[in-house]
Amino acid sequence: MQISVQPRMAGIDAQARGLAMAAGAGAGGMVAQYVTCTLGDAEYGIDILSVREIKGWSETTALPHAPAWVRGVINLRGTIVPILDLRSRFGLGQTAVTAMHVVVIIQTATRMAGLLVDSVSDIITVGAEEVRPVPEVGMSVPERLLSGLIPREGAMVSLVSLDNLLNLPDADLAPGMPATLS
Numbered sequence: 001m002q003i004s005v006q007p008r009m010a011g012i013d014a015q016a017r018g019l020a021m022a023a024g025a026g027a028g029g030m031v032a033q034y035v036t037c038t039l040g041d042a043e044y045g046i047d048i049l050s051v052r053e054i055k056g057w058s059e060t061t062a063l064p065h066a067p068a069w070v071r072g073v074i075n076l077r078g079t080i081v082p083i084l085d086l087r088s089r090f091g092l093g094q095t096a097v098t099a100m101h102v103v104v105i106i107q108t109a110t111r112m113a114g115l116l117v118d119s120v121s122d123i124i125t126v127g128a129e130e131v132r133p134v135p136e137v138g139m140s141v142p143e144r145l146l147s148g149l150i151p152r153e154g155a156m157v158s159l160v161s162l163d164n165l166l167n168l169p170d171a172d173l174a175p176g177m178p179a180t181l182s
Helices: 006-025 162-166
Strands: 031-039 042-047 051-056 070-076 079-085 102-108 111-117 119-127 146-152 155-160
Touching: 031 102, 031 111, 031 155, 070 111, 102 119, 102 162, 111 162, 119 146
Parallel strands: 042 155, 079 111
Antiparallel strands: 031 042, 031 119, 051 102, 070 079, 102 111, 146 155
16 A cells, blocks of 8 residues: 655645745744654754755666765756755665655755655744754764754754755765765
């Protein structure tokens, strides 16, 4: 039996558009909205203003000499979009992809990418005072890939730093490869 994730994603897309419009009309950055997604039991937040769409997993075309966390590329309505395995990027092993996995398409400045995650779970609204700094030690995710932590219902939502996430560390670069994904 195959379960469709499309109705859930359509609802989250509609909620995201509504919240993004409300955020644009809100009081100058006092609150922010994040799309939360899961990798195993951990929850991560992606700035809703950077989320372009959420789509079901589809196979990618591999890129030679790309870092292990770059799953490949897809053609999204004429735009070639790199798909990053967020679990692998965070050093948590590679995702064993199923039909239930989703890709969050994000846009920052002039860069677009898809983030492979286990699921998209919610949209949260938080005040700036709720965001805590990322500790410098004791984390399995490299600190530079996170921009903050939000305590929530006995757990933490780790905020993804999209700019840092899309910059390739020198150790992952193939000869002649640019330092950022575009």
